[in-house]
Amino acid sequence: MNDTRPLWAVLVSLAAVGPILLSDKRPNLREAWSFIAAALKFGFVVSLLPAVLAGGTPECKLLDLAPGIALHLRADPAGMVFALLASTLWIVTTLYSIGYMRGGKSPHQTAYFASFAVCVSSAIGIAFAANPLTFLLFFELLTVATYPLVVHNRSEEAVRGGRKYLAYTFIAAQCLLVAVVWSTFLVPGATFQAGGFLAASGATPAQLRILLLLFMIGIGVKAAIMPLHGWLPAAMVAPTPVSALLHAVAVVKAGAFGCVRVLVFIFGPSLLREIGMDWLIASVAAATIVGGSLRALGEDNLKRRLAYSTVSQLSYIVLGAALGSPAAIAGAIFHIAAHGFMKITLFFCAGSIYTRTHYTEIAQLAGLGKRMPITMGAFTLAALGLAGTPLLAGFVSKWNLALGAIHSGNEVFVAILVLSAFLNFAYFFPIVYTAFFEGDKGETVRFDETHVAVWLPPALTAVAALALGMFPDFFWSFYTLAWTAAKAATGLG
Amino acid sequence: MRSLSWIAVLFTGVVLFYTAPSLPPIGDPESPASSHVSPYYIENSVSDMATPNLVTTVVTDYRGYDTLGETTVIMTAGLACLLILGFWTPMRRHPTETDRLSFGSPVLDAAARLLVPYILLFALYVLFHGHHSPGGGFQGGTLLAAGVILVRLVRGRDCGWGVDREQAVRLACSGAFLYYAVGLITMLMGHLFLDYSKLPLPLTAAMRRNMGILGVEIGVTVAVAGTMILIFDCLHATPHEDREAEVSAERAGAEGHT
Amino acid sequence: MMQPLDTMFLALLIVIAVAALEAGDLLAAVILFGAFSFFSATFYALVGALDVAFTEAALGAVIATVFFVSAIRRSSKAARKRAR
């Protein structure tokens, strides 16, 4: 049964690259192309939702990539979560980018929008990839397409950041390539399978451990797991929409999603426990959660603090996938979406503040809460959500993660989650406090928001985060999808 | 670089001296080289192509395609020299005073006049008698070239006696093409390339092969002669500016003496 | 057959080859090289390869040597003195 909609969802933004590049001289037309592609893509992805919710997996096989391995796209529940997230946020980010880029009169906008389209295509491809080789293909495409975004400014610092990014990702890419080749050698023609396909491979545990390490290095760099996170802060030189994209939509999220794929769909919870790697991965993730939060505390630059926050938050996903109980996996997958909405809000806000005031340091934000109430309101909402405040999206995922930790018998990680929640408050609260309660009391406060294209997107995503917190199935059915995937992976479904 | 080449030499030497004893002994009639393919050549070439010189039959017929390649190698070498050095001064049919700068002397001139016709005649003999005795296209062509080169040496470097450089290029190419054309004829007639026995001649198959061999030998002769003259001319010709300088230096020297 | 003669000739060839490469003057080296070619042609004839011998005598001993000489003439002024 070939359902070509997953393919179209991937292709539509790739197809937009040509027109975008050709409309170099006419910005309005160029942005129109972006919007049309984004809307179409969103349409394709959403149209797949009913089928997936009904338990189907629309898939299409195209030309063969290697003997017995096709370019195989398949919309399964876990992939749908990521695809929905990426396609939704692309629309919002496009709107925001227009406001931000034009507001800041940024150069090289055509290259920006084109690379952005390729990135989103790759993200959808990663989401829908049904076998490791297809996954690798889009993963590497994403690596390359992100590079022009990282070096967007063409400044010395940007070039250095770009080099660092390349060094990390390309070394990782080799590990990933070897891991993918090895896995296809062990189980020829395997597709991702809830609960893992390697269990039947007949490889020795020692081999599997090395294979897992290769996979985790290959993907962990993008997911910024702690010893491999170095490139992420360096990439902060990029403009804010790029950071938003890196952190919330495509790159880092693709890494986190890839970890879920590897841990849950290639190895599977039971095999992971069998070879004794679940605890190791979970520990590394826990260390990253705490370590990232601590680093975030020490940063005074707003964007860098957010970057370390991402390092910390993404390891929730890895942690959940490694723990391997249904609730943990569901929490991990739901956190992909939840973190996406919240973190993109935070970056949008940072960007808005920058376009209006050119402030980058936290101390400079004093009194800003009254000048830019919508922006800072959205920021507060998202920050609270990330810290795990009930009624916000972050709470849902953390609750499930904690439950999952208990179910899997690793109560110690509950403590980590609690500790992390405190640390989250500790690094977000000063920002909120500075913005709303510091500054000259005597100064006349006046409403001073930027262009609507800049303040509307964060407001929308913040509201979405709130909605997801109250109704986890709100519109996208993220929660159902996450649980469907988790149940299938653990054999409950 | 030095030590690297010593290592290479040492390495090659070890391989050579280590393996030479395991080669078939020299002169052994039962060695594979003497017993596998070559008996066919020895026993059949007289009946196949009415040519007693076994080397000639192998060169031009049994392995005639190699020799087409070889003729092409020669032509390639000529064209390569041409590309690298190029035509410098134009040649003259008749020597002028400056042409006599290096070699011109009455004794040499007379000796050359005596020798050259015989060399050329011998070249033709070697070519046409190649079927029956050692000799053939390569040797004949070389001798032809040697005759022409001798005149060049005696008469001066830019003398265009016999053939000039443009003609030498054309000779080299058309000689090779003559060989090629003999093969092409049989191919165009629907037979295999270089299958002389299918040449459109009113003769027996063996004699047709014999004639085919003669045809390609002529091609080889022309190609070799043309190429050797061409390479010599390229190496020997003087670049224009050098020549001007030399002539004026010579004049100055002559004036100084008187 | 005439194996001892073969061997002596080979030894002679090697000596001439070394001499040609070691000779102080380039022109002398070329003449020795011509001699080498000529002796190798003789050796070919000794082992029964008349065609090869003929070709080597004509091409190697005569034409190649002439090529060498003309090339040396064209690159002589300094090269001949420092040749080693």
Add this chain to the structure above:
Amino acid sequence: MLLDAVPFQDTIGLAAQLIRRAMPAMVLIPLGAAMLSPILAARSPRAARFFGGGALLLNFFLSLLVSNLVWWQGPIHYHFGGWAPPIGIEYSVDAVGAMMAPLVAFFALLSFASASRLEKEWTPSHGGAFQALYLLLSAGLMGIVVTGDLFNLYVFLEISSLSTYALVAAGEDRAKVAAFRYLIIGSVAATFWVFGLGYLYALTGTLNMADMAERLPAVIGSRAAVAGLAFIVAGLAIKMALFPLHGWQPDAYTYAPPGAMPFISAIMAKVSAYALFRVLYDVFLKAGPAGEALELLGWVAALSILAGSVLALGQRDIRRMLAYSSVAQIGYVLLGFSIGNAFAVTGALLHMVNHAVMKSCCFAALGAFRAKTGRADVDGVAGLAKEMPWTAAAFTIAALGIIGIPPLCGFFSKYYLIRGAVQASAWPFVAVFGVSSVLGTVYFFRIIESLYLRSADQGAKREIAPLSVIAPALLLAGLVLALGVFSQDVVGNFVPIIVGAGGPS
């Protein structure tokens, strides 16, 4: 009218028969054209150019027909002069040959346009010698590919070598020194080949590949067989520019005229690698010393990959960098042969095609940059992406392909190679592939950075690069992508024939 009377099946059969009979014309057409073109050029250089181009075009079509026939009906044999091997010389095109032949013909045709255009700028008129040598080079390389006779291979090796020396020498002043060094080393290589062949002939009494393959097993244990193989491998290793024997290549690549470069860089080493493949796999059938040689060659290849990559890092001149990169990439091919299972050999053969396309795309793009600015170093191309977006994109695509980014073709050959290495549990080699790709990223992204991220040097000379130089680069970049996306069609068509029933399924 005549064809109407013949049933369709017979028409096909007739055509097949015709192609069988015309097979050696793949070599003979450029050969004859080379012989005629100096004569023609003396009257009209323009006509000679059209004549040469037409010959190469015809040749390309013929090579496609022959490949198709081989894929359809199996290997084609042709006996020159009506003498069946081992008495006479044989041409034989098997599946791998059917892959190589169109490749050679394609590149010969592709760079002919730019070569004959650049010829006018780079060399004074030499009576059509440049073009004739170019045609001879393509005939020689094609001859190496299709011949079934080991000595005939030497003759065509010499044709291609001699013409390469001259073509290289037609570049700058330094090119002559580079060409001379190449001539000396190349003669060592060719003579090693003949010498090794002498050993094998003394042992077997035949020069025909198939016949020798039959007769070798009886004498395979002899030390002389090992020596023969050693000399042949050493000779070809020089021609392929494997690591310790690569010394001639960077200079030759750097100073040669840009017109001939895409062809030489793409095909020369590949054809030698292919000859090695035939000796090791067709003649020795991987038996005895060949197996050991392959094991040893694996390590040499690994060394070559690493050393080539490391040396490429230190180069400012892009041509030199690409040359060292070729040293590394030919190591990939050899390593694939050495690992020796179906996947690895598939990868190696595929990489021959892919690398030819990618590297020659790099050189073609570089030729265009050079035509514009007159420089070919990393600083010289700074900011060119703005003025030459298409050419820069072509270069970038080819570079990414060499690094191995999917879905470009370089990724797929690397995939097969690593797959083969994993299957053979050759972990050090897997690591070598990885390290080389990372190093490749470093040296290629230096250029990409310079192209896109730096601003142009305002004072530099700026001329318009001719279309005949840019078009091949764009075409090749398209091929880099197409060969990647449709790699399975390429592999599926010829690889099962090559590796037999045990191939990847």
Add this chain to the structure above:
Amino acid sequence: MSAFYEIANYWGVAILLLVGLHGMLARPNLMRKLMAMNIFQVAVILFYLSFAEKTGASTPVAPHGLLHPLAADFINPLPHALMLTAIVVGVGTTGVGLALLVSIYRRYETLEEPELLEKMRRENA
């Protein structure tokens, strides 16, 4: 003694080959490299002719009127034919090499490798 003579040619060939190879690689003078190349090739020719030899056989030219020669009576002609090719190729290569040398000399006025490299390096700087 006869065992020595059986392969004595091969020892000679080996020595000649090494002399040539060393000359090609290690000699500083480019002209001598070219001479060494010729010596190298002569060694290969000698090698081929050596294993072509056949005790009790004569030069591969059939006497006039002999219609059916016997294989045992004549030396193997194939290596001779091959070496004809090798000689011609060798001379061609020598010619091209000399042409290169002449043009190198015209440009750099030296044929000594160290001096040449020095001049090129100085030019580069």
